[in-house]
Amino acid sequence: MLRAFRCDLHIHTCLSPCADLDMYPRALIEKSITEKLDVIAVCDHNASENVEYLLSLAKGKPITVLPGMEVSSLEEVHVLALFDDLSNLIKLQATVYDHLPGKNREDIFGPQVIVNDRDEVEGMNERLLIGATDLPINNIINVIHVLGGLAVASHIDRPSYSILSQLGFIDPQTPFDALEISAATGIKQARRQYPELSAHAFIKSSDAHSIRDIGRGFSTMILQKVSIRELKLAFEKRDGRRIVEGE
Amino acid sequence: MNLETIVRLLDLKVFSGLDKLKTEVLDGYTGDLLSDVMANSKEGDIWMTRQVHQNIIAVASLKDHAGIILVHGAEPAKDTLEKAMKENIPVMGTNLSGFELAGRIYNILKGKKDNAAVDL
Secondary structure (H helix, E strand, O other), X not given: OOXXXXXXXXXXXXXXXXXXXXXXXXXXXXXXXXXXXXXXXXXXXXXXXXXXXXXXXXXXXXXXXXXXXXXXXXOOOXXXXXXXXXXXXXXXXXXXXXXXXXXXXXXXHOOOEEEOOOOOEEEEOOEOOOOOOOOOHHHHHXXXXXXXXXXXXXXXXXXXXXXXXXXXXXXXXXXXXXXXXXXXXXXXXXXXXXXXXXOOOEEEEOOEOOHHHOOOOOEEEEEOOOOHXXXXXXXXXXXXXXXXXXX | OEHHHHHHHHOOEEEXXXXXXXXXXXXXXXXXXXXXXXXXXXXXXXXXXXXXXXXXXXXXXXXXXXXXXXXXXOOOOHHHHHHHHHHOOOXXXXXXXXXXXXXXXXXXXXXXXXXXXXXX
């Protein structure tokens, strides 16, 4: 049976150097449930060490966590990678780390904290997660698709690190599955702003970097259940699946 | 001042558009954010960038740029080069940094030719 799911497919944890320290897995899950979200995708910058703890915390709770990552391309375009299984995310992670130079400077960029499902600090990620990989955007999308995931262009309406700011427009050879709109803009306004992108699916997410951001942006989607396949059907408006845009 | 003169003075590598080097260069523009280049560059500009994605060809074509110079040893991606050849857009390259290149081209275009030649 088809029903409505409140989906926020872009939330950071305290692993992202720019996110608040109070974005540890348990706090993030609890706030998401309070905000009545049905689905969240956890997408840290170029990293994913906290995802396994979020998956374990979500077990038995009225929320589904999708393993994800926000990857930075060579062109400094941010793209969300969304998967059904942690194993595929881990494969993407290996590719990303092979192509991500540099070490983090906590005093400049912020701490990158790995926190487990018992609220304990497991350690720090030492890599320069705020940096960019040396992988062209099209290659990253290709790897995501080969691993069975979905590629969503991050916050296309923002003046930095978006496909439109970096590369001016979206050419048809860059096969994003959907385009993300910031909560501040919203889908309705984005549809007016970008008539040339009318063929693309738009989703709204919070891009939450702090607890109070959770719930501020999500998309209601009509799905049968939560899976990458169902999301893809909704992005393509097939078999009754769709993204509700009239909010 | 045409492209050919600039190529010769700065010893640029020419990746594509060899037959369009007589194109007149009116001014220059530097930028790696294509949204900015689309909004602010002008017809006849020589565009200096580190961006090698194929969208640069469409932007140069749309804005009627004289050509594109890739800085700091960057080379066009394979699909970028194919598109440049198909659309016959001059794409050149240099080992100079963006700062060095822009300075030299500024001097060439604005008349201080003494400082322009490559003294490598």
